[in-house]
Amino acid sequence: MTTKTRASSKRATARKPRRGRPPKGASTLSREAITRAALEAIDGGGLEAVSLRVVARRLGVDPSSLYNHVASKDDLLDAVAEHILATFEVPAPTGALEDDLRAIGRAFRRHALEHANATVLVLTRPTISAASLGPLEAILAVLVGAGCTYDKAVHLLRVFMATMLGSVLRDASLSAAFDGEVFASLVRRGAALEASGLEHIVAAAPHLASFDGDAEFDFAVRLATAAIAAELGDADPRKGDRP
Amino acid sequence: MTTKTRASSKRATARKPRRGRPPKGASTLSREAITRAALEAIDGGGLEAVSLRVVARRLGVDPSSLYNHVASKDDLLDAVAEHILATFEVPAPTGALEDDLRAIGRAFRRHALEHANATVLVLTRPTISAASLGPLEAILAVLVGAGCTYDKAVHLLRVFMATMLGSVLRDASLSAAFDGEVFASLVRRGAALEASGLEHIVAAAPHLASFDGDAEFDFAVRLATAAIAAELGDADPRKGDRP
DNA sequence: ACCTGAACACCGTTCAAGT
DNA sequence: ACCTGAACACCGTTCAAGT
Numbered sequence: 001m002t003t004k005t006r007a008s009s010k011r012a013t014a015r016k017p018r019r020g021r022p023p024k025g026a027s028t029l030s031r032e033a034i035t036r037a038a039l040e041a042i043d044g045g046g047l048e049a050v051s052l053r054v055v056a057r058r059l060g061v062d063p064s065s066l067y068n069h070v071a072s073k074d075d076l077l078d079a080v081a082e083h084i085l086a087t088f089e090v091p092a093p094t095g096a097l098e099d100d101l102r103a104i105g106r107a108f109r110r111h112a113l114e115h116a117n118a119t120v121l122v123l124t125r126p127t128i129s130a131a132s133l134g135p136l137e138a139i140l141a142v143l144v145g146a147g148c149t150y151d152k153a154v155h156l157l158r159v160f161m162a163t164m165l166g167s168v169l170r171d172a173s174l175s176a177a178f179d180g181e182v183f184a185s186l187v188r189r190g191a192a193l194e195a196s197g198l199e200h201i202v203a204a205a206p207h208l209a210s211f212d213g214d215a216e217f218d219f220a221v222r223l224a225t226a227a228i229a230a231e232l233g234d235a236d237p238r239k240g241d242r243p
Numbered sequence: 244m245t246t247k248t249r250a251s252s253k254r255a256t257a258r259k260p261r262r263g264r265p266p267k268g269a270s271t272l273s274r275e276a277i278t279r280a281a282l283e284a285i286d287g288g289g290l291e292a293v294s295l296r297v298v299a300r301r302l303g304v305d306p307s308s309l310y311n312h313v314a315s316k317d318d319l320l321d322a323v324a325e326h327i328l329a330t331f332e333v334p335a336p337t338g339a340l341e342d343d344l345r346a347i348g349r350a351f352r353r354h355a356l357e358h359a360n361a362t363v364l365v366l367t368r369p370t371i372s373a374a375s376l377g378p379l380e381a382i383l384a385v386l387v388g389a390g391c392t393y394d395k396a397v398h399l400l401r402v403f404m405a406t407m408l409g410s411v412l413r414d415a416s417l418s419a420a421f422d423g424e425v426f427a428s429l430v431r432r433g434a435a436l437e438a439s440g441l442e443h444i445v446a447a448a449p450h451l452a453s454f455d456g457d458a459e460f461d462f463a464v465r466l467a468t469a470a471i472a473a474e475l476g477d478a479d480p481r482k483g484d485r486p
Numbered sequence: 487a488c489c490t491g492a493a494c495a496c497c498g499t500t501c502a503a504g505t
Numbered sequence: 506a507c508c509t510g511a512a513c514a515c516c517g518t519t520c521a522a523g524t
Contacts, residue, residue: 029488052517064518065489073517124363126416130439140443150443154450158413159406159463166409170401173369196373200383200393207397220402227470272507295498307499308508316498 029061031069035079042080042118052076081121084112085132093138097146097232098225104138105164105221112168119172123165136161148232156228163224171213272304274312278322285323285361295319324364327355328375336381340389340475341468347381348407348464355411362415366408379404391475399471406467414456 037058041050052073056063070076088111091103112119139160143153201208280301284293295316299306313319331354334346355362382403386396444451 051515053515062490064491064520067518068488120367123412124367124416130441133441133444137441137444140447144443144446150447151450153443154447155459155462158410158459159466162409162413162463163402163406163467164409165412166405166407169366169408169412170405173367198373198376198380200387200396201376201380203387204383204393204397207394216398216401219398220405223402223467223470223474224406226473227466230469230473231466294496296496305509307501307510310499311507 028059029065029069031079033059034066034069034076035083038076039080039083039115039118042121043115046117047120050077077121078125080118081125082129082132084115084118084122085134087111088134090134090138093142093145095145097142098222098229100142101139101160101225101228102218102221104135104142105160105217108135108164109168109171109217113171116172119168123169123172143228143232146232152231156231160224160228163220167217167220171217174211174213271302272308272312274322276302277309277312277319278326281319282323282326282358282361285364286358289360290363293320320364321368323361324368325372325375327358327361327365328377330354331377333377333381336385336388338388340385341465341472343385344382344403344468344471345461345464347378347385348403348460351378351407352411352414352460356414359415362411366412366415386471386475389475395475399474403467403471406463410460410463414460417454417456 034055037055038050041054041058052066053063055076056066066076070079088108091100091107093100094103112122136157139157140150140153143156144150148156277298280298281293284297284301295309296306298319299309309319313322331351334343334350336343337346355365379400382400383393383396386399387393391399
């Protein structure tokens with residue numbers, strides 16, 4: 001019975017929600033909006049902070065309402081992964097095989113890690129829809145443009161993707177936990193390690209402790225592209241090849 | 244009041260559990276046993292089928308009892324990943340760089356995919372304890388044995404691991420969902436793809452649709468090891484290098 | 487067509503109470 | 506020292522009831 005006649009007030013937001021569809025056609029709900037809200041929740045609090053109830057709260061809506069636009073929580077997480085893949089912008093090709101692969105790799109890594117908490121979703125869910133095939137198409141274009149058959153291009157594509165995904169996954173996992181701290185702590189308890197017969201780990205510990213994701217990724221991609229270029233029958237692109 | 248005096252029966256298993264510690268010193272509970280039970284649950288029903296309550300039921304124990312041996316569910320999952328890594332048996336080295344790396348890679352892939360449902364745990368959790376460093380130590384040994392400095396060995400190790408992890412992750416993700424079906428379905432709706440400007444994907448679809456995990460992995464590892472061998476300053480190991 | 491509220495069968499985790 | 510049972514604050518999902 002409180003303040004029923006104040007509906008004409010400018011701030012009408014305090015209206016008590018009744019049953020059924022909301023009277024106004026505000027309709028903030030859609031698959032898109034839900035996906036975005038879920039991604040925001042993940043960005044804010046990590047993967048395990050996202051729940052349908054949290055997403056619903058964020059949208060000011062009842063949890064069960066989400067099921068009108070999303071089949072399940074799994075479906076929602078797929079949508080998040082797809083959303084990230086679909087918004088990847090492929091860098092413009094220059095025509096030089098190695099440069100182009102490197103550029104795509106770098107751009108993909110940067111894009112994937114932009115939502116670091118969601119990266120593992122992207123790498124882990126086999127979300128192969130048309131919207132998320134941009135990166136694959138771009139890499140195929142570069143390989144075929146370099147005179148590669150489609151058969152061979154697919155294999156090389158897979159090698160390149162594996163290298164990229166493995167690197168990005170490591171970065172995502174590490175940044176999710178404890179950056180360089182992982183191996184730094186190993187160095188500290190070096191004595192315990194020495195006893196376990198891991199002599200090379202102990203000897204390499206200082207190098208293991210320092211980790212520069214960007215540089216490491218570039219190195220991996222450079223090696224992969226060089227191997228791909230060599231496999232394509234070109235001369236080995238490193239210097240000193242024709243004496 | 245029912246059958247209280249039948250305690251002397253041979254089948255004493257029907258004893259109603261009372262409060263407190265169980266009278267006998269059966270003590271089936273330990274971090275090891277809990278980890279194994281969790282892995283069995285994962286093997287049987289996938290990652291999302293494992294819960295502390297399910298693990299407890301499997302051990303015939305109250306869920307809260309697990310907290311005497313495990314700090315949290317996260318801790319338990321870490322223990323599972325570590326268990327798998329720790330039981331990896333490194334193949335004996337032969338002294339030939341490329342052969343040895345390939346052997347390690349193959350063995351690791353096979354071992355990781357032996358518990359396919361848990362593989363993503365192994366790849367995703369940064370579980371760097373002494374017990375789980377076997378693979379790293381083995382790879383380092385091979386690289387250093389080939390005359391590599393520790394500095395360079397660490398970088399090459401990371402490249403090799405990225406290639407391996409990326410490949411294994413893809414296999415685990417694919418096998419978790421729908422094997423070759425992923426791209427096979429793409430082929431079917433080729434028309435829809437054509438409209439979205441993914442010409443190379445469409446052209447390569449037949450090759451994308453067929454996927455042999457073992458062969459693909461071998462190819463990736465071969466390329467990676469060749470690149471590593473070349474980077475180490477050896478002559479390019481492919482034929483026809485010195486005319 | 488789409489949203490609500492209540493309900494169901496689960497969760498992870500804590501803690502006093504037991505032995 | 507270690508296990509139990511109950512409790513707490515959450516889950517994902519379903520479904521009749523509303524508009």
